[in-house]
Amino acid sequence: MKNKIDKIKDLALKEISKARNLADLEKLRVKYLGRKSELTNVLRGVKNLSKNERKEVGEMANKLREEMDENIKHQVVNIKRRESGDVKEKEKIDVTYPGRKISKGHLHPLTQVRYEIEEIFKSMGFLTVDGREVEDEFHNFDALNMPKNHPARDMQDTFWLKNGCVPRTQTSSVQIRFMKENKPPLRIVSIGRVYRNENSDATHDFNFNQIECLMVDESGKITVAHFKSVVSEFMKGLFGKETKTRLRPSYFPFVEPGFEFDASCPYCKGRGCRICKGTGWIELGGAGMVNQKIFTSVGFSEDKYEGFAFGFGVERMAMIKYGIDDTRLFYGGDLRFLEQF
Numbered sequence: 001m002k003n004k005i006d007k008i009k010d011l012a013l014k015e016i017s018k019a020r021n022l023a024d025l026e027k028l029r030v031k032y033l034g035r036k037s038e039l040t041n042v043l044r045g046v047k048n049l050s051k052n053e054r055k056e057v058g059e060m061a062n063k064l065r066e067e068m069d070e071n072i073k074h075q076v077v078n079i080k081r082r083e084s085g086d087v088k089e090k091e092k093i094d095v096t097y098p099g100r101k102i103s104k105g106h107l108h109p110l111t112q113v114r115y116e117i118e119e120i121f122k123s124m125g126f127l128t129v130d131g132r133e134v135e136d137e138f139h140n141f142d143a144l145n146m147p148k149n150h151p152a153r154d155m156q157d158t159f160w161l162k163n164g165c166v167p168r169t170q171t172s173s174v175q176i177r178f179m180k181e182n183k184p185p186l187r188i189v190s191i192g193r194v195y196r197n198e199n200s201d202a203t204h205d206f207n208f209n210q211i212e213c214l215m216v217d218e219s220g221k222i223t224v225a226h227f228k229s230v231v232s233e234f235m236k237g238l239f240g241k242e243t244k245t246r247l248r249p250s251y252f253p254f255v256e257p258g259f260e261f262d263a264s265c266p267y268c269k270g271r272g273c274r275i276c277k278g279t280g281w282i283e284l285g286g287a288g289m290v291n292q293k294i295f296t297s298v299g300f301s302e303d304k305y306e307g308f309a310f311g312f313g314v315e316r317m318a319m320i321k322y323g324i325d326d327t328r329l330f331y332g333g334d335l336r337f338l339e340q341f
């Protein structure tokens with residue numbers, strides 16, 4: 001009997017102390033103190049015990065009843081206190097608490113590099129001009145000495161629209177439109193998105209941003225030396241003062257002679273590393289002295305003007321500047337990437 005009472009006591013006190021709300025506590029009160037409780041059952045058997053035992057067990061049971069009753073009352077107070085505390089906690093307004101910070105976004109890395117490039121050209125007196133993203137065949141190809149069936153068209157496969165226009169393949173078209181409206185001397189950069197029918201990989205995409213620079217003046221006033229000085233100033237501005245530039249002969253239908261230009265690798269300073277594939281140089285863009293055919297296509301008389309043009313991709317500049325090895329990251333929208341700039 002005594003054992004049984006002890007067991008009831010252990011279990012009951014434990015359960016009461018764990019009750020978390022008043023409804024649970026009420027259930028426990030019925031379970032342990034109600035008419036059908038185990039303790040009541042025990043007390044019913046007391047009459048069969050000897051007189052001494054009867055007294056002892058009876059006292060024990062009554063003590064337990066009082067103790068459980070006490071504990072339940074105590075727990076009621078605890079629960080009530082906690083519940084009202086919870087409400088206060090929830091509804092508390094601390095006017096001195098610092099506001100939640102709204103995190104600020106920033107410009108896309110390509111936009112940042114584009115602005116930086118524009119600034120450098122601006123400092124050399126170049127005007128930024130905008131153009132259309134969808135061009136007709138004349139402005140995108142013919143006027144740039146790339147007539148139909150010219151093999152140079154293969155260098156820039158594109159997406160043709162049903163009306164014969166194209167999402168422009170190069171921002172050179174902007175220069176054509178500008179020269180139709182403005183006479184030299186002129187110094188302009190045209191920046192914008194261009195489209196080519198390419199398969200995406202780490203260094204190519206079907207769209208990218210191109211920058212083209214054009215400087216034109218009367219014949220004899222602009223030479224390759226001017227081009228070299230502008231391009232090397234630009235490289236130094238973007239990649240650091242110690243950057244060197246070199247030209248290699250190349251072919252583009254809108255220039256004569258044509259070059260490709262490289263910058264010394266900003267990572268290894270020309271010694272050769274993984275980024276420059278051990279050569280010490282990084283290929284950056286195409287350039288040359290404007291072909292007279294371009295001038296005649298915009299209505300200038302032949303040999304009246306001379307100038308240079310060069311073009312390159314913003315993505316490629318940004319990749320080199322920040323050591324990014326996959327151009328598709330720029331368009332993926334992954335914040336883990338974008339937040340690093």
Ligand code: PHE
Nearest residue numbers: 170252286287288309310311
């Ligand atoms: N528009 C040329 C291209 O996209 C680049 C270029 C510009 C080359 C100016 C020479 C001179 O390939």
